[in-house]
Amino acid sequence: MSALMALPISAFPADPLETASPRVTLRNFFAHPYDSAIAAARTCYAPRIISPEEITEKQRANIGAATFYSGHHTVYQHAHFEFGLENVSRQFVWSFLHAHPFYNSEQQSQRYVRLDRAQAYVPSEDNLFGPVERAIYEQAIARAWSYYRELSQILESQARAILADIWHVGTMSHPRRVEKVKRAAQKRAIEVARYVLPVAAFTTMVHTLSGIVLHRLWHMQAACDTPSESRAILEAMVSRVREIDPQFFDRFDSAPMENLPEWQSFAKSSNGEAFAAEFDAHLAGQTSKLVDYSPRAMQAVASAYRAVIGITENDCSDAEAIDRLLNPERNPYRRETLDIGVNAPMMRALQHANFTFAKKISHTADSQDQRHRTVPGSRPLLTLADTRSSDYIVPMLIRDNARAREIYETAMAEAWTAKNALLDRGVPAEIALYLLPNAKSIRLVESGSLLHLLHKWTMRTCFNAQEEIYQASMEEVQQVRAVFPQLARYIGPPCYLRAGITTPICTEGSHFCGVKVWQDFSNIQRRI
Secondary structure (H helix, E strand, C coil), rough: CCCCCHHHHCCCCCEEEECCCCCCEEEEEECHHHHHHHHHHHHHCCCCCCCCCHHHHHHHHHHHHHHHHHHHCHHHCCCCEEEEEEEEEEHHHHHHHCCCCCCEEECCCCCCCCCEEEEEEECCCCCCCCCCHEEEEEHHHHHHHHHHHHHHHHHHHHHHHHHHHHCCCCCCCHHHHHHHHHHHHHHHHHHHHHHHCCEEEEEEEEEEEHHHHHHHHHHCCCCCCCCHHHHHHHHHHHHHHHHHHHHHHCCCCCCCCCCHHHHHHHHCCHHHHHHHHHHHEEEEEEEEEEECCCHHHHHHHHHHHHHHCCCCCCCCCHHHHHHCCCCCCHHHHHCCCCHHHHHHHHHHHHHHHHEEEEEEEEEHHHHCCCCCCCCEEEECCHHHHHCCCCEECCHHHCCCCCHHHHHHHHHHHHHHHHHHHHHHHHCHHHEEEEEEEEEEEEEEEEEEEEEHHHHHHHHHCCCCHHHHHHHHHHHHHHHHHHHHHHCCCCCCCCCHHCCCCCCCCCCCHCCCCCCCCCHCCCCCCCCC
16 A cells, blocks of 8 residues: 555546557757858868868868867857757756756747646656555556546636726626637636646657757756756657667767765765755745845946946946836846846846845756856756755645645655655665645756846746736845845836837736836735
8 A cells, every 4th residue: 555545535536547658859950060060160270161061081080089189169159950859847947958058949938828737747667666666656647637637627706706806897898808818717727726736747849959968968967956857758759869869979978977075975974854844934924034145236237338338337327227228218238028038248247246145946946047047047956955845836826725725735645755755665766756846846046147047037027927026026126226236227027128118018018017107116916
């Protein structure tokens, strides 16, 4: 009998669990990636552009080895590979694929796509995963989906009532307005209900990498919480590239690293419970806490601005420079939606002010937060930071609904009970941690320049932003305002920056949240 049987059972029957091997397809690619790299290298020392068709076998051998083994890797960055990835876990994506900045992904959204079928990663290592352990694993995932369905149903009516009040929609309203609120409520419900789903849940995505990044991922495939899954997927990705150009990998001895320092001496001293307690004590109840910043941020930014424009401090004071940079009425770059900060000469002055935050958000929120690749974070290896006790985030809609909270807490208890049961039976943490829910708390340290944080705060102080990232961003802006009032004066969502200056005020179009946030940012309450 599994360790889960003593716990309450959801009103919904457990869904049958579906699993499959990862499917990797190469959707788009360079026709001659290796010869293109060698041709690019030759062009550096030629009076003209060298074409891939001109490359000789001697050049392939000599220039290839000279550039690759000496670290001159930019030539291997020209070729890009666009992969389609199916049947890969969200844990793998969070821990490995999205843990570095050099990629582009379009991933299936759990916020807006209802997951009607229980589809998840199931390890195939039978030597570490016997019949009883497999039953505990599969039952835990199936039951999580039952809780997801139940919460989706309960939360939909609650979300519909809030949205109907925001949009002033009643029983006598036009049917199309009623239907719009209904659809929005369904999305809000599944967005919150997804917190109970396991990080083993499958996802689908289009993932694009340069050639040198693929080499790095191949070499560092064990640098994550999911080395077995990572190995299988990277082998498939490299195989697809070898099918079109074997020499892009076969000419180099870049075997995967196995004995990473994170898994050696450091692992023996890891203490997840103590780490979590200490981190939370420093946060003191905040979602995100400012722990370091450039003390002369104002002067550094103003000085950099004057250097770009070619003027003196007598011509432009620090306060005037800051206003020219941040005031959306004076600086049209602030009203752009194309995020051209690094392309605008004067906006690059904002790169010289930096801020560091310690923050605690859920696994599912951090999966979205880490997509802000210009604001990098140091995220935990969950294998080393695991806790025996339940450790999770509770979304707003669930906190305000007694029945939903009861179901949610039961789902959390079951997830940790199943995970701990596997660990107690000798199953490696790599496998057991797949049972952790999306709600699992992630504690990280994140840093960024004012330039890139401005873009993030503009996007994530919008009411349409993910709940936890919105909360973290609001706290971050408030703390920056406390130390540098002039820097934070013009920080807020697009509607706040554009109101009274240009149209449309809201850039979300038909996805307008229904609240005139710009009239009293940041005092207007976000209800959902």
